[in-house]
Amino acid sequence: xxxxxxxxxxxxxxxxxxxxxxxxxxxxxxxxxxxxxxxxxxxxxxxxxxxxxxxxxxxxxxxxxxxxxxxxxxxxxxxxxxxxxxxxxxxxxxxxxxxxxxxxxxxxxxxxxxxxxxxxxxxxxxxxxxxxxxxxxxxxxxxxxxxxxxxxxxxxxxxxxxxxxxxxxxxxxxxxxxxxxxxxxxxxxxxxxxxxxxxxxxxxxxxxxxxxxxxxxxxxxxxxxxxxxxxxxxxxxxxxxxxxxxxxxxxxxxxxxxxxxxxxxxxxxxxxxxxxxxxxxxxxxxxxxxxxxxxxxxxxxxxxxxxxxxxxxxxxxxxxxxxxxxxxxxxxxxxxxxxxxxxxxxx
Amino acid sequence: xxxxxxxxxxxxxxxxxxxxxxxxxxxxxxxxxxxxxxxxxxxxxxxxxxxxxxxxxxxxxxxxxxxxxxxxxxxxxxxxxxxxxxxxxxxxxxxxxxxxxxxxxxxxxxxxxxxxxxxxxxxxxxxxxxxxxxxxxxxxxxxxxxxxxxxxxxxxxxxxxxxxxxxxxxxxxxxxxxxxxxxxxxxxxxxxxxxxxxxxxxxxxxxxxxxxxxxxxxxxxxxxxxxxxxxxxxxxxxxxxxxxxxxxxxxxxxxxxxxxxxxxxxxxxxxxxxxxxxxxxxxxxxxxxxxxxxxxxxxxxxxxxxxxxxxxxxxxxxxxxxxxxxxxxxxxxxxxxxxxxxxxxxx
DNA sequence: CTGTTAGCGCATTCAC
DNA sequence: GTGAATGCGCTAACAG
Numbered sequence: 001x002x003x004x005x006x007x008x009x010x011x012x013x014x015x016x017x018x019x020x021x022x023x024x025x026x027x028x029x030x031x032x033x034x035x036x037x038x039x040x041x042x043x044x045x046x047x048x049x050x051x052x053x054x055x056x057x058x059x060x061x062x063x064x065x066x067x068x069x070x071x072x073x074x075x076x077x078x079x080x081x082x083x084x085x086x087x088x089x090x091x092x093x094x095x096x097x098x099x100x101x102x103x104x105x106x107x108x109x110x111x112x113x114x115x116x117x118x119x120x121x122x123x124x125x126x127x128x129x130x131x132x133x134x135x136x137x138x139x140x141x142x143x144x145x146x147x148x149x150x151x152x153x154x155x156x157x158x159x160x161x162x163x164x165x166x167x168x169x170x171x172x173x174x175x176x177x178x179x180x181x182x183x184x185x186x187x188x189x190x191x192x193x194x195x196x197x198x199x200x201x202x203x204x205x206x207x208x209x210x211x212x213x214x215x216x217x218x219x220x221x222x223x224x225x226x227x228x229x230x231x232x233x234x235x236x237x238x239x240x241x242x243x244x245x246x247x248x249x250x251x252x253x254x255x256x257x258x259x260x261x262x263x264x265x266x267x268x269x270x271x272x273x274x275x276x277x278x279x280x281x282x283x284x285x286x287x288x289x290x291x292x293x294x295x296x297x298x299x300x301x302x303x304x305x306x307x308x309x310x311x312x313x314x315x316x317x318x319x320x321x322x323x324x325x326x327x328x329x330x331x332x333x334x335x336x337x338x339x340x341x342x343x344x345x346x347x
Numbered sequence: 348x349x350x351x352x353x354x355x356x357x358x359x360x361x362x363x364x365x366x367x368x369x370x371x372x373x374x375x376x377x378x379x380x381x382x383x384x385x386x387x388x389x390x391x392x393x394x395x396x397x398x399x400x401x402x403x404x405x406x407x408x409x410x411x412x413x414x415x416x417x418x419x420x421x422x423x424x425x426x427x428x429x430x431x432x433x434x435x436x437x438x439x440x441x442x443x444x445x446x447x448x449x450x451x452x453x454x455x456x457x458x459x460x461x462x463x464x465x466x467x468x469x470x471x472x473x474x475x476x477x478x479x480x481x482x483x484x485x486x487x488x489x490x491x492x493x494x495x496x497x498x499x500x501x502x503x504x505x506x507x508x509x510x511x512x513x514x515x516x517x518x519x520x521x522x523x524x525x526x527x528x529x530x531x532x533x534x535x536x537x538x539x540x541x542x543x544x545x546x547x548x549x550x551x552x553x554x555x556x557x558x559x560x561x562x563x564x565x566x567x568x569x570x571x572x573x574x575x576x577x578x579x580x581x582x583x584x585x586x587x588x589x590x591x592x593x594x595x596x597x598x599x600x601x602x603x604x605x606x607x608x609x610x611x612x613x614x615x616x617x618x619x620x621x622x623x624x625x626x627x628x629x630x631x632x633x634x635x636x637x638x639x640x641x642x643x644x645x646x647x648x649x650x651x652x653x654x655x656x657x658x659x660x661x662x663x664x665x666x667x668x669x670x671x672x673x674x675x676x677x678x679x680x681x682x683x684x685x686x687x688x689x690x691x692x693x694x
Numbered sequence: 695c696t697g698t699t700a701g702c703g704c705a706t707t708c709a710c
Numbered sequence: 711g712t713g714a715a716t717g718c719g720c721t722a723a724c725a726g
Contacts, residue, residue, distance in 0.1 A: 005492060007468075009703055020713035025705060035711060050490045055467045056406035057703035060718045065403065067446070067467070075435055081428035088422055088449055097467060099414070099446050102435055119399045120414070120444060121354075143397050145352065258631055281628040284605055356719055367697040372721055380695060404719035407702045 008051040017045040028053050059121060066096045068307060069117035071127045073105045078279065079250075079296055080128065083151060086300030087126060094308045096123065105130045107137065114140060124307045126300075127160075128152045132196050147310035149303045153196040158327040163303040165294040167197050167276075170333030171204025174274050174292045175246055177335055179212050181342045183244035183272055187235065188216065191252035192223035201248045201276055217242070228255035233263070244272040244341075250279050257289060257340075273340040287339035295331045302329055355398045364392040375400050406468060413443045415654060416464035418474045420452045425626065426597075426643055427475065430498060433647030434473060441655045443470065452477045454484065461487060471654045473647075475499045479543050494657035496650045500543040505674040510650040512641040514544050514623075517680030518551025521621050521639045522593055524682055526559050528689045530591035530619055534582065535563065538599035539570035548595045548623055564589070575602035580610070591619040591688075597626050604636060604687075620687040634686035642678045649676055 010028075014021045019042060026034050027042040034042075045051075059065050068091055072080040088098040099117060103110035107130045114137075117125060124147040129137055133156050141148055141159050154162035178186050188205045190198055202218060209216040219235075222228045235242055247253040253275030257267075265271050267287050275282070278293040306329070337343040357375075361368045366389060373381050374389045381389075392398075406412050415438055419427040435445040446464060450457035454477045461484075464472060471494040476484055480503050488495055488506050501509035525533050535552045537545055549565060556563040566582075569575045582589055594600040600622030604614075612618050614634050622629070625640040653676070684690040 007492070010705095011703080014713095021704080022706085022713055023711085026712090029705080033711060038711085052462065052466045054407075054703055056403045056412070057718090058705075059403035060401075060407055060703080060720090061705050062718060063705085075422075075432040076425070076429045078423070078425065078428075081425075081431075082423045084428075084447070085422040085449060088447065092448070097446050097448065097463065099444050100431070100435060101439070101444065102432060115399065116444065120402045145354070254628070254631060261633060279627075281601070281626075281632065284601060285628065285632050286608060357721090358719080361697095368720080369697060369722085370695090373696090376721085382695060385696085401719055404702090405721075407704090407719080408721050409702060410721085 007054070008049045009054070010051075013042070013045055013049060013051050016049065017042045064123045064311075065121045067099055067120065067122045068096055068304070069114075069120075069122040069125045070098055070100045071103050071110055071113050071117070071125070072100070073103055073128060073130065075100055075102050079152075079277070079294075082296040083128075083300030083303075086297040087304040090301055090304035090308065094311075096308075103128075103130050107131045107134045110134075111136050111140060118144070118146070122146070124148065124311050126151055126303050126307060129155055132156050147307055149307045151299055151303045154328060161306055161327050161329065163299050163306065163329045163331065164197075165299060165333050166330045167200035167333075168204040168207070170292040170294070171201035171246075171248070171276060172208040173204075173333070173335060174276065175205045175208035176212070178244045178246060178272060178274055178341060179208065179214070181244070181272065183342075185217070185240060185242040186214070186244040186246060187242040188218045189222050189228075189231070189245055189247045189252050189256060190218055190220045191247070191249045192220065193249065198248050205246060205248075222252050222255060225255050225258060228252070229259045229262070232256065232259045236263070236265070242271060244268075244274070247273070247275045250275070250277045253277070253282075253289065253291070254279075257285065267340050268342040272342050278336060282336075283338060290338040290341035290343060291336050293334045293336045295333070298331055302331065354401070355396045356401070357398075360389070360392055360396060360398050363396065364389045411470045411658075412468045414446055414467065414469045415443055415651070416461075416467075416469040416472045417445055417447045418450050418457055418460050418464070418472070419447070420450055420475060420477065422447055422449050426499075426624070426641075429643040430475075430647030430650070433644040434651040437648055437651035437655065441658075443655075450475075450477050454478045454481045457481075458483050458487060465491070465493070469493070471495065471658050473498055473650050473654060476502055479503050494654055496654050498646055498650045501675060508653055508674050508676065510646050510653065510676045510678065511544075512646060512680050513677045514547035514680075515551040515554070517639040517641070518548035518593075518595070518623060519555040520551075520680070520682060521623065522552045522555035523559075525591045525593060525619065525621055525688060526555065526561070528591070528619065530689075532564070532587060532589040533561070533591040533593060534589040535565045536569050536575075536578070536592055536594045536599050536603060537565055537567045538594070538596045539567065540596065545595055552593060552595075569599050569602060572602050572605060575599070576606045576609070579603065579606045583610070583612070589618060591615075591621070594620070594622045597622070597624045600624070600629075600636065600638070601626075604632065614687050615689040619689050622687075625683060629683075630685060637685040637688035637690060638683050640681045640683045642680070645678055649678065 010021045010024045014024045027039055031039045091098045101113040110130045126149050128151050132153050148160040150160050150162040206216045219231055221231050245256055247256050260267055267273055275289055275291045278291045282289040282291055337345050357368045357371045361371045374386055378386045438445045448460040457477045473496050475498050479500050495507040497507050497509040553563045566578055568578050592603055594603050607614055614620055622636055622638045625638045629636040629638055684692050
């Protein structure tokens with residue numbers, strides 16, 4: 001247990017224990033075919049020397065690295081950090097480590113990250129593609145021989161299985177909820193974004209409006225507090241002011257909420273508010289904000305489970321084809337009724 | 348670029364390119380001592396075959412793994428995910444990968460995580476110790492030959508360099524601020540915790556109160572909304588109700604805020620509120636919540652920088668002793684004046 | 695400039 | 711039950 005320059009190796013342990021390297025190896029790997037006596041002895045020596053098998057050597061012998069890679073836009077983003085947490089838990093349950101890198105939604109950085117991870121011979125990958133269409137990404141994925149799962153945003157042509165929440169249905173349901181509340185002018189604030197998820201939510205909003213015979217009104221200008229203030233103020237002073245706002249992402253929801261507060265617009269009396277994506281204090285602010293909630297942890301968990309399913313059942317044709325069939329796992333969202341939409345939940 | 352069972356190796360590339368393995372190796376590693384012509388040729392073959400060096404083999408040759416490990420209580424916790432993001436950025440800048448594991452504040456799980464990371468031969472470690480005193484952890488750290496940095500909570504006896512925010516000074520300053528506002532009965536809600544950070548903050552609160560000749564009143568009972576409600580209600584109906592609350596952690600701040608809202612207690616008129624640790628919506632709620640803000644990203648960044656400093660300058664005696672001298676890096680906190688403490692910031 | 699070779703630490707034959 | 715030898719992919723000596 002002393003501090004040493006180089007970590008001990010099998011042969012060092014073997015020598016110290018007066019056995020062959022094979023025996024030591026067996027002890028580390030479960031102790032099969034070793035007499036209880038020697039096993040105990042070797043184990044003692046191992047502990048005493050603070051020996052830990054060198055994973056790199058195992059890997060070189062053709063074994064798995066017991067690491068999986070996760071490439072997400074940002075680690076600090078609550079959505080992705082929750083995904084990461086869930087994925088890490090699954091990895092741990094599968095005796096594996098999670099390596100996290102941030103792409104910052106930059107396709108180039110994403111590719112670089114992927115290449116490094118592959119160089120490290122991760123057993124599998126989970127990616128939230130910066131750009132679902134990216135040629136570079138698609139090229140890379142096609143050339144890969146290890147399992148990859150996409151999260152949050154599917155890769156074009158379903159090159160890899162994806163786990164996403166049902167943005168379309170969630171947004172449609174949310175819009176319908178606002179319609180049922182009786183709001184006449186429901187405006188959708190998309191927030192600046194070219195992301196797949198936002199597009200799906202826009203589609204959902206449109207679908208609900210259309211099937212209700214309403215005109216869809218989308219505003220894509222909101223990208224910060226100022227633009228939100230401008231947009232909302234313009235609408236309010238315009239000819240046909242909205243009586244409900246459907247915001248498609250967290251930041252937009254928060255900006256809208258702040259602006260409405262600042263302008264002393266009563267929520268939901270004058271304008272109702274419904275946001276897509278839940279956040280920690282949505283229930284704490286007054287009025288509390290109703291949202292469409294995504295199964296965040298579940299996305300991470302399911303993605304990781306799918307990955308390990310492929311990893312472990314790589315030979316089993318049945319398993320593989322089962323996964324193959326499920327190219328796109330769509331997880332349901334939930335409407336969390338709080339006050340800002342006009343609901344009055346009991347708690 | 349075709350999907351293959353086994354990734355190509357140096358010798359395969361060498362054969363395909365009609366050169367020796369050394370040449371290929373040289374090309375991968377910067378292309379020194381290789382004629383421009385062969386370099387270009389080999390590079391072409393490498394690209395064509397989709398060759399990527401196997402890190403494991405490099406490691407076996409005695410090189411760094413270019414990975415660092417991060418052990419934190421939770422990846423989903425905003426504080427630690429921000430740390431992680433910053434650390435990852437530094438790792439990336441140093442051409443390294445970040446492996447994240449969650450200890451859930453369980454010393455046993457923490458030790459296991461550390462052992463696995465060491466087994467994977469990470470070059471260095473950043474740890475937020477679940478328990479600063481843990482014998483197991485201290486034993487392990489002592490036996491280690493790789494650099495370790497503690498964050499958020501130092502390890503007992505300064506066995507390893509630590510990067511923490513100045514919880515003591517921050518809390519003292521916050522309390523002083525409340526005192527200067529003229530509040531007479533400032534109660535400190537610690538929240539249930541045995542953590543180092545909370546203790547430091549308690550010390551800070553006490554120090555400020557004492558030097559102002561006030562009696563310190565600490566309440567350690569708050570652990571969820573219900574207990575917060577009970578505690579606050581009791582105080583309010585008691586003989587000497589507080590006119591200011593100093594909450595020592597995020598969740599406690601939020602519980603207290605919710606309770607005060609629910610009870611229709613005017614903030615800061617009837618009771619002022621100051622929290623330790625900032626959170627996303629502290630500025631959005633009404634009234635906005637004043638807080639002592641920790642330099643979250645900086646903690647992660649500095650820790651990682653220190654780590655790489657040790658990693659790179661491991662031979663340089665000067666560098667090493669410099670780090671050795673700075674066993675404890677204490678980062679300053681800031682008071683963010685918002686409304687809940689009685690301030691009226693312009694924005 | 696370029697190629698040959700040895701060996702990193704380990705699991706795995708195959709003997710004993 | 712046990713051990714000696716081999717090779718995983720790569721880089722660093724050392725020759726040419």
